[in-house]
Amino acid sequence: MLDNAKNRPDLPAEIARRRTFAIISHPDAGKTTLTEKFLLFGGAIQMAGQVRAKGEARRTRSDFMAMEKDRGISVSASAMSFDFREYRFNLVDTPGHSDFSEDTYRTLTAVDAAVMVIDGAKGVESQTQKLFEVCRMRDLPILTFCNKMDRESRDVFEIIDEIQQNLAIDVTPASWPIGVGRDFLGCYDILRDRLELMDRADRNKVAESIEINGLDDPKLAEHVPPQLLEKLREDLEMVRELMPPLDIELMAEGSLTPIWFGSAINSFGVKELMEGIARFGPEPQIQSAEPRQILPEENKVAGFVFKVQANMDPKHRDRVAFVRLASGHFQRGMKLTHVRTRKPMSITNPVMFLASDRELAEEAWAGDIIGIPNHGQLRIGDTLTEGEAIRVTGIPSFAPELLQGVRAGDPLKSKHLEKALMQFAEEGAAKVFKPSIGSGFVVGVVGQLQFEVLASRIELEYGLPVRFEPSQFASARWVNGARPAVEKFIDTNKQHIAYDHDGDIVYLTRLQWDIDRVERDYPEVRLTATKEMM
Numbered sequence: 001m002l003d004n005a006k007n008r009p010d011l012p013a014e015i016a017r018r019r020t021f022a023i024i025s026h027p028d029a030g031k032t033t034l035t036e037k038f039l040l041f042g043g044a045i046q047m048a049g050q051v052r053a054k055g056e057a058r059r060t061r062s063d064f065m066a067m068e069k070d071r072g073i074s075v076s077a078s079a080m081s082f083d084f085r086e087y088r089f090n091l092v093d094t095p096g097h098s099d100f101s102e103d104t105y106r107t108l109t110a111v112d113a114a115v116m117v118i119d120g121a122k123g124v125e126s127q128t129q130k131l132f133e134v135c136r137m138r139d140l141p142i143l144t145f146c147n148k149m150d151r152e153s154r155d156v157f158e159i160i161d162e163i164q165q166n167l168a169i170d171v172t173p174a175s176w177p178i179g180v181g182r183d184f185l186g187c188y189d190i191l192r193d194r195l196e197l198m199d200r201a202d203r204n205k206v207a208e209s210i211e212i213n214g215l216d217d218p219k220l221a222e223h224v225p226p227q228l229l230e231k232l233r234e235d236l237e238m239v240r241e242l243m244p245p246l247d248i249e250l251m252a253e254g255s256l257t258p259i260w261f262g263s264a265i266n267s268f269g270v271k272e273l274m275e276g277i278a279r280f281g282p283e284p285q286i287q288s289a290e291p292r293q294i295l296p297e298e299n300k301v302a303g304f305v306f307k308v309q310a311n312m313d314p315k316h317r318d319r320v321a322f323v324r325l326a327s328g329h330f331q332r333g334m335k336l337t338h339v340r341t342r343k344p345m346s347i348t349n350p351v352m353f354l355a356s357d358r359e360l361a362e363e364a365w366a367g368d369i370i371g372i373p374n375h376g377q378l379r380i381g382d383t384l385t386e387g388e389a390i391r392v393t394g395i396p397s398f399a400p401e402l403l404q405g406v407r408a409g410d411p412l413k414s415k416h417l418e419k420a421l422m423q424f425a426e427e428g429a430a431k432v433f434k435p436s437i438g439s440g441f442v443v444g445v446v447g448q449l450q451f452e453v454l455a456s457r458i459e460l461e462y463g464l465p466v467r468f469e470p471s472q473f474a475s476a477r478w479v480n481g482a483r484p485a486v487e488k489f490i491d492t493n494k495q496h497i498a499y500d501h502d503g504d505i506v507y508l509t510r511l512q513w514d515i516d517r518v519e520r521d522y523p524e525v526r527l528t529a530t531k532e533m534m
């Protein structure tokens, strides 16, 4: 039962060894530290360095970017690949800021699993909860790492109970901590009956591992003091009675999470977690698409853009579109069809973010993430194939929850502002609406912090100070329906009509009441809070 979660037994070996996942956590739980240790054990870096960018810069930009800057090695933004044993891990970064954004949602469309990191002293915190809900929308398998066990932490049963209660997911311990805080010795590896002892002296060392023949093995007493051993036996007895065993299928559908305990900073428990990711996966999964789904083992290449990042190099205004390969074996120089425009694209300089460096991707397989530099042709939600007109689905654009007007500090620079705004809209960093009456733009985001991030990016990347100001509107809805009905609707509601950066019609309003009224008065017009990117 515990062997590899091979729910897709026909996958070619190159695909079956891929594990594409993201880390979700509340700020400060230890995501950066854990990432660093992944890279260390993945052989990607020699020594875990100091990844300590502080304050806003770190919160608002990707942590990977902060790492890149602070460590002087080129890791990447957005996705990193490294090998662990015979596996290839692709770790996709979730945005570092604390507001839930659709960016996060879309990132999670590119992965097959998520690692949830929680702080043992704090339990399930708000941001973890929000990110977890996003994973739940996609039924993503979750592996949990309870970090900072070297510090005073909460009672382990209490932590598990909190996860079960707050997140409505069953929990099964894969390891069990022995002692807490200063007395923390290590863990009992429940899955393999091993004792893992933490070395406090060397933070980059892999724990000493002692094979144990069940809980009655006298070897245990050689390493664990009597009181702690008694507690361990009692605890494990309760675990056996109260908690469900690891069931791969339940894990794969996202209703059961295995939990490992450890201390990322001490490199402890990290290897076991990586082994868990390798063993339980899952492998690259089937991708939903229209008119048919895409199987990873298909010979032909298909992939979709889940993220666009502009200005990675401020000297060049190029963009990198991050593409998750859904099927096939990609080779550099391939000609792919850009399904939205039906145009061929030669992919001559794709990059892959191997943790040690940003490299030209000579080849990639289903499950991998490649970056394709382009001048704006590739947008979020676009599908690339070897010719077939398939469109990947499930990458929505959400109606923003906060709207503000925006003005350039210098009124003569409004053209520049338009350009900057369009770029951020294409990146998916904000919604930009051009009202049909009057001048100026309305910018929509999901969390307040995004306005600040935008203002600072516009200033930094375009040298353009801007001011956000209250807007008369509070909600936006996309307008759909039969053409004559929509035209009539637009005619009579001009002061509420705007266009998004794709030119799609949007209804802006202050009141939910207005939205209800439209639904009543214009039965042929549909107002929607999401739009599929296409």
Ligand code: G4P
Residues within 6 Å of the ligand: 025, 026, 027, 028, 029, 030, 031, 032, 033, 034, 052, 063, 147, 148, 149, 150, 151, 262, 263, 264, 265, 266
């Ligand atoms: P984040 O990316 O999730 O925001 O967290 P990050 O890894 O930056 O870790 C947040 C803080 O927690 C850091 O401390 C880090 O050193 C510490 N930390 C991470 N893992 C462990 C652990 O296993 N045990 C303990 N005791 N601490 C851990 P900091 O004070 O922000 O930085 P620094 O002073 O340590 O450099």
